Amino acid sequence: MGGSDTQGRSIKSVRKAFRILELLREHDGMSVTDLSVELGESKSTAHHYLSTMESEGYVSKEGGEYRLDLALLTLGGAVREREEIYRRARGDVYRLANETGEVARLIAEHDNSGIVLYQVMGDEAAEPHVPLGGREPLHCTAAGKAFLAELPTGEAERIVEATGMTTYTENTITELQTLRTELQSIRSRGVAFDDEERFDGIRCVATTVNTVSGDLIGAISVSGPTERLTDQRFEEELPRTVQNIAGAVEITSKYSTWTDEQ
Amino acid sequence: MADDKGLRIGILGLGALGQNIATALSELPYEFSGADADPELRTAFAEEYDAETYDTPEALMQSDIDAIVIATPNKFHEAIATKAFEHGLDVLLEKPLAHTLDSARRIEEAAERAEAICMVGFHHRYRNVVEIAKRYVEQGYFGDVTHIEGKFVRRRGVPGRGTWYTSAEIAGGGALIDIGSHVLYNVLDFLEWAAIEDVSGTVRSDFGHNDDYAYLNMWGEDEKGTIYNVEDAINAFLVFEDGSTANLEIAWAENTRSTHSYRILGKKAGAEIDITNTLNAVEPVPDQRNDLTIYEVRSVGTDHFVDSEIMTEQNNPFRTELETFLEAVRSGTRPERCNVHRALEVQGLLSEIYEECGDRV
Numbered sequence: 001m002g003g004s005d006t007q008g009r010s011i012k013s014v015r016k017a018f019r020i021l022e023l024l025r026e027h028d029g030m031s032v033t034d035l036s037v038e039l040g041e042s043k044s045t046a047h048h049y050l051s052t053m054e055s056e057g058y059v060s061k062e063g064g065e066y067r068l069d070l071a072l073l074t075l076g077g078a079v080r081e082r083e084e085i086y087r088r089a090r091g092d093v094y095r096l097a098n099e100t101g102e103v104a105r106l107i108a109e110h111d112n113s114g115i116v117l118y119q120v121m122g123d124e125a126a127e128p129h130v131p132l133g134g135r136e137p138l139h140c141t142a143a144g145k146a147f148l149a150e151l152p153t154g155e156a157e158r159i160v161e162a163t164g165m166t167t168y169t170e171n172t173i174t175e176l177q178t179l180r181t182e183l184q185s186i187r188s189r190g191v192a193f194d195d196e197e198r199f200d201g202i203r204c205v206a207t208t209v210n211t212v213s214g215d216l217i218g219a220i221s222v223s224g225p226t227e228r229l230t231d232q233r234f235e236e237e238l239p240r241t242v243q244n245i246a247g248a249v250e251i252t253s254k255y256s257t258w259t260d261e262q
Numbered sequence: 263m264a265d266d267k268g269l270r271i272g273i274l275g276l277g278a279l280g281q282n283i284a285t286a287l288s289e290l291p292y293e294f295s296g297a298d299a300d301p302e303l304r305t306a307f308a309e310e311y312d313a314e315t316y317d318t319p320e321a322l323m324q325s326d327i328d329a330i331v332i333a334t335p336n337k338f339h340e341a342i343a344t345k346a347f348e349h350g351l352d353v354l355l356e357k358p359l360a361h362t363l364d365s366a367r368r369i370e371e372a373a374e375r376a377e378a379i380c381m382v383g384f385h386h387r388y389r390n391v392v393e394i395a396k397r398y399v400e401q402g403y404f405g406d407v408t409h410i411e412g413k414f415v416r417r418r419g420v421p422g423r424g425t426w427y428t429s430a431e432i433a434g435g436g437a438l439i440d441i442g443s444h445v446l447y448n449v450l451d452f453l454e455w456a457a458i459e460d461v462s463g464t465v466r467s468d469f470g471h472n473d474d475y476a477y478l479n480m481w482g483e484d485e486k487g488t489i490y491n492v493e494d495a496i497n498a499f500l501v502f503e504d505g506s507t508a509n510l511e512i513a514w515a516e517n518t519r520s521t522h523s524y525r526i527l528g529k530k531a532g533a534e535i536d537i538t539n540t541l542n543a544v545e546p547v548p549d550q551r552n553d554l555t556i557y558e559v560r561s562v563g564t565d566h567f568v569d570s571e572i573m574t575e576q577n578n579p580f581r582t583e584l585e586t587f588l589e590a591v592r593s594g595t596r597p598e599r600c601n602v603h604r605a606l607e608v609q610g611l612l613s614e615i616y617e618e619c620g621d622r623v
Contacts (some may be wrong), residue, residue: 092431190488212300212411238488240471247430247489251335255299257318258334259341 008137016041020049024059027129028167029067050237057241065113076133081110085209085218089249093220096245100238102224106145107206110135111217114144115219118254123227130198139165139179140172142206147194149183150208150216157258158184171197191239196226203229207237210255220246266396269294269588273329274319274342275334278482283331283452284311286581292588297322306515306525308519312334326484329379330354334487335426336361336433343369347376354587356383358443358612359605361434362423368610373602379590380585381583381597384447384603386522386537388579388586391554394572395526395533398556399452404528406506407580410452411525412445413511417540420470420494420514422482428490430469436467436492439612442512444606445524449500449602456502458611463498463619469515470494489552498615553574 024030024039030038036046050066057071059191067073080086085106088149097104101124106117113135119128130136138144139160148156157176165174173179186192195203206225210216222238223229252259271287273280276298287294288311295314298305304315313620316322318344319605323330329352332342334382342597348355357384360366360488382480386392399407421440433439450456495513502508524535535555554572559565583600590597 030396051272159451218594243488244429244431244491251426251432255334255338258338 012082016051017049020046020053021072023057024066024068029062029065031064033034033067035066051223080117083117084211084216084253085249088253089209089218089220089245090118091244092249093118094120096120096220096222096241097125100222100224100241101125102222102228103128105143105221105223106218107136108218109138112163114147114219115142123173125224129202129224137163137166139163140168140194140197142192142194142204142223145179145182145194145207145222146178146187146206146208146219149186149192149214150210153180153183168198169196169200173197184229189239191243193239194223194232195234201226203234205234205242207242209246209249209253211250217253221250242250269328270294270326271588271592272322272325272330273339274299274322274330274332275331276307276315277302277333277355279333280331281307281310283333283584284313284579286578286584288587290584295322295325295327304426305588307524319345323351327351329587331587332356335447336439337426337431340365340369342508343380344372347372347378347380350376350378350590352379354381354383354584354611357385357447357605357608358382358439359602359609360436361432361439361610363613366606370602370606376378379587379594380431380602381497381587381590381595381600382602383583384444384600384605384608385532385583386444387447387451387600388577389537389547389581390574390577391523391552391572395524395535395554398455398533399528403531403556404533405530407453407526407528408506408509409525409527410449410506411511411523411527412449412508413516413524414441414445414522415495415511415516415520416441417518417520418475418477418515419479419481419520420471420477423470423475423480424488424490425483426489427482428492430491435612435616436470437494437512437514438465438496438615441522441596442496442510442513443608443612445510445512446611447604448488448605448613449510450607452524453454453502453504453506453508455607458500458522458614459620460502461498461611461614463496463510463615465493465619466495467493468495470479490554496619498619500611500615509521512568512603531556533557534595550576565613579619 012013032043036043041047057064058069060069076230089106093104093106096099097120099177102119102123103125105121107114109119111177116130116132116134119132138148167174189205202223203226204221206219208216220242222242269292269528271292271294273283273294273296276296285292295318297316298304314522330353332339332345334482345352360369421427494515498510500508519542520538520551522538533556535552538551540549556570558568586597
């Protein structure tokens, strides 16, 4: 799992520009004053950064606030198109949402978190808790634990030790020993569960997708409220559905150079 | 197309089936090469048969070959077959023609456009006893055939649990599209390709996805039930436009003895074919039956029943099928048995049965 390299040479102003983009996302827009405080820079410096980004189309000004702009979606869209699992499985995820009525997602592993590449809401689904592109920790989500289970135990543990095991709900796994047992059961069953470990009242089932050479390309998940994801459906029916879809995606991906689908 | 030095065949898909084809070709003998997306299968194939391998169909088709045999998962039949036709190659596809009716139609159209030989491997049709029964039907020995019973039931014989065989998306179905397609071919052939009028039936899936599925023998790998969304049994009743009917009993797994058999009921005579291979065999010699009995009633002297047991050589149908295909490639004459048009009719009926009985379990 590749982390970003913070060692070595880096250009401060570029780092600052990205930090600004992150802050604007977290705050859903900020004034120059608020941003300068958050950055620890003068107002004029903050303003220079923002107006440069505005002229490039990556932020826009509305009233007194700067917000992220659509040029970022152009970049994001291009990134998503490049992800193999997105190209291979989005149609299946769409069907998964329609068949189950719940929220179906494609998740990619990036920098020790899971990023939502694509999500489709079935007929029963309410607004999802995580937005498109949203980043979620590994230790408390079904897809995240499925990713961890692909790794040797030692490596998985080093990652969660580094990222920490934040408590989100009563059910969040916060002990390494518990996580170790959980990952073992995920490996043997081939499917991972989130039983209200990230959000109260929300359950999720996920499984990973690998290429023929064994490279992890992402995970497919389905999630919904505990009232609908009840015993039999949560423990058997949805895991089967998700595994059937992931299995078919893997086989199709194996023969991708054999067919015209790309 | 080829001269006396013989044909060169390309095998696409080097799993268990591709290996069977390679074995048969090396016994005949013919030269062949192979292609698969899976590097492990390529290596194993190259070692076992000392044959050249390629990682894409394109690379294989650009090499010096005369025809190809497609033994990949059903979903990929179309892309490979149509590419082969563009290269001017003749094609033998493993049954069924495709994973869906639409895909099957496109293969047939492409074969027509290219005027290529295109056959589908319903290899049980090549068993001597099946061929004999069919010719008796054709000669009118049985009179009008009114009903056929076709059974292909395995006690425990789910192929490759958790592989493409048990994925609806990749295979297009379960027991019916796998072993049932053999039965449909033979039933339709005995009924001289009558048009279907009505279908009713039920599907079940009670065994294959269970963790405690127990068996003696399996075709392909057992990956447990991780991918399993197909039927493992189907019972159907078919009514044809000419008034004839057929009863189908198809299962990968049921609590009964294994059977692959046909009953042909005609107005003048009837027949029973038993070509069961029990898959129970623990000994290397499989229990392969090769029985054909004809039932008649006569009144010479006094009323009596005549049961005629047909004694004939037990041929290797797989090999007869390959020889038929290779002969067609050599002569450029499209064969009657198992051609793409017949295969498309089988696919149409498969699709209708799934529509009536449900295709998801």
